[in-house]
Amino acid sequence: MNIPNAPLVEIKDLWIEGRADETWMPIINGASTSLNKGEVLGLIGESGAGKSTLGLAAMGFTRDGVRISKGEVTFDGIDLINASADTKRHLLGKRIAYVAQSAAASFNPAHRLIDQHVEGPVQHGVSTRVDSVKDGIELYRRLRLPNPDEIGFRYPHQVSGGQLQRAMTAMAMSCRPDLIIFDEPTTALDVTTQIEVLASIRDIVEQFDTAAIYITHDLAVVAQMADKIKVLLKGDEVEEADTRTMLSSPKEEYTKSLWAVRSFQRPAKPSVPAGSVPVIRVKNVTAAYGKIPVLHDISFDIHAGRTVAVVGESGSGKSTAARCITGLLPPIDGAVEFDGEPLPRDYRQRDKMQLRQAQMIYQMADTALNPRKSIGEIIGRPVEFYMGLKGAQRRERVRELLNEIELEPDQFIDRLPSELSGGQKQRVGIARALAAEPKFIICDEVTSALDQLVAEGILKLLARLQDTLGLSYMFITHDLATVRAISDEVVVMKDGKVVEQGEKAEMFRPPHHPYTDLLLSSVPEMDPDWLTNLLAERGVENIGDAAVGKM
Amino acid sequence: MTFDNAFGDLIAFFGGAGTFLLALGVIVFAGFLLRSVGQMLDHKGETFNEMPLIIASILAILLLAAVSLFWSAFFGGRATLRTIILVVAGIALAGWLFRYLGQMFTNNAPMFRDMPYGVAFGYALAAAAVIGGVWLYFQENALFFRWAVQGFILFGIGAFLFRLLGRHVGTTGSKKLFRAMPLTASFGIYIILIYAVLAVFAGVIAPHGQEEIFTKVNVLPGGDPALGGDPDFPLGTDQIGRDLLSRLIYGAQNTVGIAFATTCLAFFLGGSLGFLAATLGGWLDQFLSRAVDVLMAIPALIFALLLMTIASAWAGSQSWLLTIYMIVIIAVIDSTRVFRLARAVGVNIVVMDYIEAAKLRGEGLSYLIFREILPNATAPLLAEFGLRFCFVFLTIASLSFLGVGIQPPLADWGTMVRDLAQFINFAAFSPLTAALPLLAAGAIALLTVAVNFVVDWMLHKSSGLKE
Structure with missing residues (x-):
């Protein structure tokens, strides 16, 4: 069936529908693309754009409740839409592989990595178990997993997230497929881990001349990985072009707006007058979970009307610091002062007014809003609880708050959280915090679960609220682009210690603490040569977690 | 003498062990042979190459068993076994044929093309079962089967019409609910509604009083004087002349009503304590959980029986007091199961961010439990409610059957089954007589099935499983 010069994958005018509310809703409206051997296609778009659906359709697969209504998908001359289950069974895993977003959720926790790795080659008759194990170890080595001879004999929970993601890439490679579909493989990872995974994926795809479809919503990432980029918006194709053309001269308005997201930056504020009392002062706080110490003697101030970004990788103690401030985790030593007054350590000993002053906005809006309560109830509760407003007054205040977060009150007040998009949910979380009329808000990774455009909207909203209401923010994040956009001051944390702190402008100017430097250098940039240059400059041993390990 | 005996035992033991070891050796050798032959025939395949000897030996045992079965069926004159083997082989062949013909005639439509053989076999088996059912239906002495089929069809049609009604009458929400409802669920709801109406309006519907x-x-059921019936008593009368139809209807009121009250009490107790343990944690959780463990360690029915015996001594001649005691006893015993569920669901909800947000707001315990946790736990609790209702209902029926439950002259299905139980012996020559105890038993069975259909549906909905 091998026709010379024919594309490996060809998708022609593909229409896909999903079943919701007793009708078929369109998901993909007439997408076409083709992919040659060894080529990488980047699929980008916000959530709900149909990226993953299109990626899966390239395997001839649809999720439950989804159907291909018309169009063609051919892989190496085989019509995947009308292929029998038997034909597909021989293709999937062997010639087409898939790398899922969350490796931690995709590995079977009951089996060792290597046992899951060899399943494909053995079942497809590509190689015997013994050969496949050897090959697996070789792949682990090429993907630069630490301790490649032994890591495969561990269970998924004994391996870190970034390592799992690479083990999964190795697994996808085990049959040397012609096509791999990467579905947001680095979205859940820290920047320092992400860069390592990116480097190894790119390396291995080049080595074996594998074609790949790389799905992501991060433009800078796709710029490093893809030969050509396709932009999707709500199931419609926006445009497709090779990476360099796409980055330098996007044609469509939507693509341009995606590109512009990263340019949002607030004007610098005048520095804090000496001797002013900070809204929140964290003074020599040491905290522990049980007997395991997490925070060691950390101190920082947050002044009125300013944003302090707390940066660091996962496990560095950013969120624990927030828990100490709110009183959820009473510190062992040190104090948290509010307007110069020390707060009781445990939140249960704080009075209503003290609780009201410090509010929190959470990372996952899905778990932060009670799914059984309407938006009106969720926002109305703090209004009633703190302000004592009832009935019509309360409803009026809720409507005001909804207006403030740019959601139409008549449309949203009676909806449930499940009827909102991710960005709208996050806005409701902000409104709930505002309802208490606090002075100080902790934003815990509020934009990391959102698409870039939506995240930008949230950041702009937070900035506007700060300017009008004079709020102070503690902004916990691992995304340095966000820090650049919104913060006034930066606190860098590592292993429960404050490594560096100061004004934003100073932080982004050398000389840095080596860790700050590593964080800054790991943030992907829009330049398609960025990763290549970085690797050339530093070498594979000095990027990402490998470099952290050396510190 | 003792010495001789011991010696004999020893020889017998080693003799037995010797036989055993010999057999083991033969089997392992057979397994080894099997594996070698497999490796020779299929030298590329992984199946035989990496097969441990023990698996090969087990395969050998299975193979030997199959061969000996066939031998005794076809050469040892076991006629029944032969029939069974032939029928299974026939169904297997029919399944294969069905799939093959389907592929031929539909021009390889995806349904037949991608059908695994197991599914094809299942279709053939179902077809065989239907044919067998039809055959049994027309047999002269399969009276009960005929009744069951007729009842099933009747209720099935009723449920279908009920669902049709629900799809066209009511609010938009309820119409949508009925449209997405499987027939089993509407069957369940339909039956439960009928029972509820009977229980609530028992005094109006029943032709006679329950104690009359x-x-x-x-009098035999059927109402035909020629067969020993009486048109006044369509379902007959019991040994002391009480109308069974009326007692069945009043039984719905007593049994179902008491079971409902008991289940509600069990959920109130178990649910609130479970959520409390989940929210507060610490020593209270430990104390409550261990107390529940202790209660659960005692077999439920025996425990209930024991407590009921004590309670009947306390209650003396006041039978209504005994009923109250029974409700409390069963509720306490069953609340242990509810406690465990509520606690398990609760601890999963308590760690959510919105609970943390409510705690940081300074909300009290009752707001946390009833306004934040409870609305999110309703789906699993409701499903458990249906299941628990069935268990409570059966416990009451068992206790009444054992004579310590609902006290005569109040009508109760468990007591009715016990009182009429001896008539089951007449089934061979007078099916109508044997039907007497089966009426109440059937009422219990039907309600249990109906509730479980509804529970299954709710579980399916709450778990978000889609086809």
């Missing part, structure tokens, strides 16, 4: 005694005893 007539002169005609042991």
